[in-house]
Amino acid sequence: MVAWGRNDYGQANVPAGLTGVTAIAGGLNHTVALKNDGTVVAWGRNDYGQTNVPSGLSGVTAIAAGAEHTVALYTPSTPANTPTNTPVPPTNTPLPTPTNTPLPTPTNTPVPPTNTPVPPTNTPTNTPTSGPVYQFRGFFAPVDDAPIFNQMKAGRAVPIKFSLGGDFGLNIFAAGFPKSQQMNCNPSASSDSVEVTLSVSGSSLSYDASTRTYTYVWKTEKSWAGTCRQVIMQFNNGTTQHANFNFQ
Numbered sequence: 001m002v003a004w005g006r007n008d009y010g011q012a013n014v015p016a017g018l019t020g021v022t023a024i025a026g027g028l029n030h031t032v033a034l035k036n037d038g039t040v041v042a043w044g045r046n047d048y049g050q051t052n053v054p055s056g057l058s059g060v061t062a063i064a065a066g067a068e069h070t071v072a073l074y075t076p077s078t079p080a081n082t083p084t085n086t087p088v089p090p091t092n093t094p095l096p097t098p099t100n101t102p103l104p105t106p107t108n109t110p111v112p113p114t115n116t117p118v119p120p121t122n123t124p125t126n127t128p129t130s131g132p133v134y135q136f137r138g139f140f141a142p143v144d145d146a147p148i149f150n151q152m153k154a155g156r157a158v159p160i161k162f163s164l165g166g167d168f169g170l171n172i173f174a175a176g177f178p179k180s181q182q183m184n185c186n187p188s189a190s191s192d193s194v195e196v197t198l199s200v201s202g203s204s205l206s207y208d209a210s211t212r213t214y215t216y217v218w219k220t221e222k223s224w225a226g227t228c229r230q231v232i233m234q235f236n237n238g239t240t241q242h243a244n245f246n247f248q
Contacts, residue, residue, distance in 0.1 A: 001033060008144070008192055011044030027065035028140065034063045040072055047145075068137060131237030132172075138162025139243055140213065142196040146230075146244045149191040154247035155222035156197035159215050160231065162241070166212060170205050177234040178203075178216060185228040185246060220247065 001021045003012040009029040018041060023034040030044030030051050038059045042051035048068045062073040140161040143150055152158055164172065203219045218231060224247045234240045 003031060008148075008190070009045035013043065015041060015043060023063055025063045025065035025070070027070065028067040030065065030068075030070070032063050032065050032070050034060055034072075038074070042070060067140070132168055132235075134168070134172075134235060134237060134239065135165030136162060136239065136241060137165070138241070142194045143243055144192050146242055147186075147189055149186070149189055149228065149244045149246040150194050151191050151246045151248060152194040152197055152220070154220055154225035157200045157203070157217050157219045158194055158197055158245075159217050160233075160243065161213050161215050163213050164235075167207055167209060170207065172214070172235055173205075174234040174236050174238075178218070178231055180218075180229045180231050180245075183228050183230045183244065189244075191246060220245075 001014050001018055001024065003014050005012055006029075007013065011026070011029050011031050014031075018033060018035075020036040021033045022036050025032045027050060028045070030042060030046065032040060032042045032051075034040055038061070040053050040057060040060050040063060042053050044051055045068075046052065050065075050068050050070050053070075057072065057074065059076065060072045060074040064071045138161060139145055140163075143158060143160050150158070198217060200217060200219055204217045206215050206217075207213070208215065216233070220229075226247065228244065228246045230242050230244050232240060232242045
């Protein structure tokens with residue numbers, strides 16, 4: 001097996017000695033291989049456990065990879081509820097002889113009424129929440145999560161893509177957000193060039209129903225060249241996400 005291309009999470013580093021591969025699958029930043037002995041090998045980005053192959057997993061016949069998760073189809077080694085086909089020997093034990101013992105005479109003792117009132121319950125069935133429940137995933141290419149610094153040309157716009165687990169409309173940010181602030185550049189921190197930038201007049205937010213992905217197009221300023229900034233996205237449920245940028 002051979003792999004090449006973007007490799008910032010080791011997704012193109014094929015494990016040494018890997019042989020017998022019969023199928024492969026690629027996620028957003030991880031790779032999965034199915035071997036001819038029914039076992040699975042995975043490597044690359046693992047912040048959601050997408051490369052943690054379950055211990056003892058075998059008998060796998062197919063694999064697939066999502067953006068940040070992995071799926072395997074397998075056949076258990078011992079099928080459940082397998083019939084034993086062991087015949088049940090007949091029993092010739094005779095039934096007991098009826099005794100004809102009469103039933104006891106009813107006493108007709110009346111049951112006194114309790115008349116104990118049942119107190120009403122005023123517990124609500126729906127507990128209100130403080131805001132929408134978002135299942136944030138991201139950021140997706142071409143932007144990397146912090147602490148990685150995304151390198152790009154100042155004055156261009158960058159599409160910052162993420163998912164909230166569904167379509168919540170475009171009123172998802174808290175008042176005054178997204179915003180950016182200048183930060184110290186860290187020469188020792190990991191960095192990655194932004195592959196896609198746009199030429200637009202201003203920032204905007206959109207939603208793609210086919211991929212269930214939001215895209216915030218962030219317009220940068222030419223005066224930011226030679227500086228680093230952090231984009232801060234605070235949502236209307238109080239949660240916050242951010243990404244770091246290094247402008248050239």
